[in-house]
Amino acid sequence: MSKVASALTIAGTDPTGGAGIQADLKSFQEREVYGMSVVTSVVAQNTFGVNGVHHLPVSFIEQQLHAVFQDIEPDAVKTGMIATIEMMELVASVLKGKSTHYVIDPVMVAKSGDPLMEESSRKVIRDTLVPLASLVTPNVPEAEILVDFEISSTDDAKKAARTIVEELGAGAAVVKGGHLTGEAVDVLYDKSGYHYFKSERTNTKHTHGTGCTFSAVITAELAKGKSMADAVATGKAFITDAIKYTLGVGKGNGPTNHWGHRLQGLPNLGGEKVE
Ligand SMILES: Nc1ncnc2c1ncn2[C@@H]1O[C@H](COP(=O)(O)OP(=O)(O)OP(=O)(O)O)[C@@H](O)[C@H]1O
Ligand SMILES: Cc1ncc(COP(=O)(O)O)c(N)n1
Numbered sequence: 001m002s003k004v005a006s007a008l009t010i011a012g013t014d015p016t017g018g019a020g021i022q023a024d025l026k027s028f029q030e031r032e033v034y035g036m037s038v039v040t041s042v043v044a045q046n047t048f049g050v051n052g053v054h055h056l057p058v059s060f061i062e063q064q065l066h067a068v069f070q071d072i073e074p075d076a077v078k079t080g081m082i083a084t085i086e087m088m089e090l091v092a093s094v095l096k097g098k099s100t101h102y103v104i105d106p107v108m109v110a111k112s113g114d115p116l117m118e119e120s121s122r123k124v125i126r127d128t129l130v131p132l133a134s135l136v137t138p139n140v141p142e143a144e145i146l147v148d149f150e151i152s153s154t155d156d157a158k159k160a161a162r163t164i165v166e167e168l169g170a171g172a173a174v175v176k177g178g179h180l181t182g183e184a185v186d187v188l189y190d191k192s193g194y195h196y197f198k199s200e201r202t203n204t205k206h207t208h209g210t211g212c213t214f215s216a217v218i219t220a221e222l223a224k225g226k227s228m229a230d231a232v233a234t235g236k237a238f239i240t241d242a243i244k245y246t247l248g249v250g251k252g253n254g255p256t257n258h259w260g261h262r263l264q265g266l267p268n269l270g271g272e273k274v275e
Contacts, residue, residue, distance in 0.1 A: 011040060041054060108141070
């Protein structure tokens with residue numbers, strides 16, 4: 001019997017299921033990868049915003065990581081919300097020297113504007129975790145913090161992606177264009193050069209958890225042995241449909257539709273296309 005690919009997410013929670021660990025596990029499942037999760041912070045949030053954050057003790061995060069790695073070696077790992085320097089150092093110590101694919105979604109601030117990473121940790125992620133990553137997936141504000149310059153165009157995003165690889169030491173970087181205007185263009189830079197992933201911009205407020213889902217799908221594809229460019233292409237196609245076929249769940253900025261990719265041509269299965 002061939003072994004199913006497995007992926008581990010190390011991240012914070014969203015009890016309403018649209019972002020964080022919950023979105024990651026749904027994405028792994030949709031891509032037919034066995035999903036595992038280690039919780040860093042329990043977040044009381046919904047589609048309106050964040051009401052409270054409870055960081056787990058670092059020793060308990062370590063115990064969870066030990067439980068996973070003692071038993072099931074994941075084919076790929078992704079980190080999302082890693083709020084404190086101590087948590088970053090722990091994750092770095094566990095992943096250092098491992099050949100497992102490692103995707104960092106450097107979650108800093110939720111779409112609602114609520115902080116998910118301590119201010120003091122924002123630069124530290126550059127030195128502790130970024131050099132260990134196969135791929136870093138910042139949005140524009142996160143990339144600006146990592147590279148220390150302003151990003152207001154796809155050209156700036158190109159420069160940022162290259163800087164994250166050549167100066168900060170990541171294997172690859174994709175700077176997402178969700179926060180820019182015009183078509184939604186994501187720029188990947190890896191050892192083979194630049195790759196562009198473009199889609200129409202859907203006019204919707206229901207984009208809670210887009211970054212989590214995008215990076216989780218990429219992680220799942222890497223776990224299955226896909227190339228970096230193919231994995232990002234699948235992530236982009238998946239998130240485009242997940243945004244396009246809105247679910248109408250939640251009273252605020254709703255979650256994306258993890259079944260969206262199944263709905264192409266079948267718009268009555270539970271998602272409404274945003275026109
Ligand atoms: N309105 C939109 N229409 C189409 N694609 C979009 C839209 N907004 C974002 N995207 C795409 O969604 C993915 C995630 O990008 P985004 O910049 O929103 O990430 P993010 O800010 O980290 O997300 P989040 O913080 O909500 O998890 C990218 O592939 C981006 O191009
Ligand atoms: C635990 C956790 N991780 C990541 C996000 C980012 O998602 P968004 O920016 O869409 O709120 C979030 N809200 N919560």
